[in-house]
Amino acid sequence: MSDPSSGPSAHRAGFACFVGRPNAGKSTLTNALVGTKVAITSTRPQTTRHTVRGIVHRPDAQLVLVDTPGLHKPRTLLGERLNDVVRTTWAEVDVIGFCLPADQKVGPGDRFIAKELAGIKRTPKVAIVTKTDLVDSEALAEQLIAVDRLGKELGIEWAEIVPVSATGGSQVGLLADLLVPMLPESPPLYPEGDLTDEPEQVMIAELIREAALEGVRDELPHSIAVVVEEMLPREDRPADKPLLDIHANLFVERSSQKGIVIGPKGKRLKDVGTTSRKHIEALLGTPVFLDLHVKVAKDWQRDPKQLRKLGF
Numbered sequence: 001m002s003d004p005s006s007g008p009s010a011h012r013a014g015f016a017c018f019v020g021r022p023n024a025g026k027s028t029l030t031n032a033l034v035g036t037k038v039a040i041t042s043t044r045p046q047t048t049r050h051t052v053r054g055i056v057h058r059p060d061a062q063l064v065l066v067d068t069p070g071l072h073k074p075r076t077l078l079g080e081r082l083n084d085v086v087r088t089t090w091a092e093v094d095v096i097g098f099c100l101p102a103d104q105k106v107g108p109g110d111r112f113i114a115k116e117l118a119g120i121k122r123t124p125k126v127a128i129v130t131k132t133d134l135v136d137s138e139a140l141a142e143q144l145i146a147v148d149r150l151g152k153e154l155g156i157e158w159a160e161i162v163p164v165s166a167t168g169g170s171q172v173g174l175l176a177d178l179l180v181p182m183l184p185e186s187p188p189l190y191p192e193g194d195l196t197d198e199p200e201q202v203m204i205a206e207l208i209r210e211a212a213l214e215g216v217r218d219e220l221p222h223s224i225a226v227v228v229e230e231m232l233p234r235e236d237r238p239a240d241k242p243l244l245d246i247h248a249n250l251f252v253e254r255s256s257q258k259g260i261v262i263g264p265k266g267k268r269l270k271d272v273g274t275t276s277r278k279h280i281e282a283l284l285g286t287p288v289f290l291d292l293h294v295k296v297a298k299d300w301q302r303d304p305k306q307l308r309k310l311g312f
């Protein structure tokens with residue numbers, strides 16, 4: 001057995017999580033680092049429900065990314081549970097990346113999170129200025145200064161302040177280089193090739209939920225939950241032409257919302273199926289037949305029993 005503390009070239013492995021206000025670019029950054037679509041992204045805020053881990057494999061290190069939901073003012077039981085998940089995650093990881101978009105002034109939303117971060121003393125914190133492709137160098141410099149000032153004001157010592165563009169791929173590798181030394185010396189925690197330890201069904205449910213949220217009205221995002229009921233290889237298929245049958249339910253809170261999700265003559269639901277099927281096939285590497293049903297689970301966000309049933 002090799003001694004894990006054998007000098008600077010020792011292998012490192014550990015956990016990082018990205019925090020930041022809704023839409024700060026956390027999921028996109030996770031995907032860019034891992035190099036495949038594992039966390040859901042959406043133009044709608046607060047869509048990352050489950051703790052989705054992406055794993056960056058390198059010869060010298062394994063970086064496990066935990067993608068948390070956004071911390072927000074809780075209005076429902078679900079909101080409170082989400083915040084608890086966030087705080088628990090923060091206390092457990094080896095490094096926290098605080099994402100602040102370059103194209104938006106540091107505001108009350110960022111401050112709310114930063115104040116919580118200030119209370120977590122032991123974990124190193126890296127400030128990540130995201131979406132740098134959206135601003136010029138002058139605006140970027142101003143944002144870097146504002147982030148530095150925010151840290152000083154709240155007594156947070158940033159281990160680093162790093163500008164990145166996840167969509168442009170700029171500085172993403174550098175970010176990984178900066179995060180790795182903050183991880184403990186350790187052999188790999190996961191087998192090579194693993195991209196995430198989320199159960200496949202949860203990832204599939206997320207992909208469907210993501211597609212269902214595209215283009216719907218603002219009040220809907222929190223009112224959709226997706227559960228994959230069954231995944232079965234289609235019988236009587238030749239070995240070189242497999243087909244996977246996936247049956248999933250989309251739960252809404254009220255019957256009025258059912259119509260919105262289904263759309264006129266079922267068109268929206270059909271589009272949701274087409275879009276998410278493509279992503280699921282890319283994820284699993286096999287053709288898929290996707291069967292979606294919309295059901296009403298009344299006030300599921302406020303009902304602990306329903307929440308448990310829906311996987312929260």
Ligand SMILES: Nc1nc2c(ncn2[C@@H]2O[C@H](COP(=O)(O)OP(=O)(O)OP(=O)(O)O)[C@@H](O)[C@H]2O)c(=O)[nH]1
Pocket residue numbers: 020021022023024025026027028029040041042043044045046047048069070130131132133134164165166167168
């Ligand atoms: N131009 C540009 N857009 C980006 C970049 N990173 C993310 N975005 C966009 O910003 C939006 C939000 O990105 P997400 O990654 O979903 O943000 P998030 O912080 O995970 O959001 P929540 O899940 O709501 O907390 C999406 O429309 C992304 O395409 C970037 O580097 N450049």
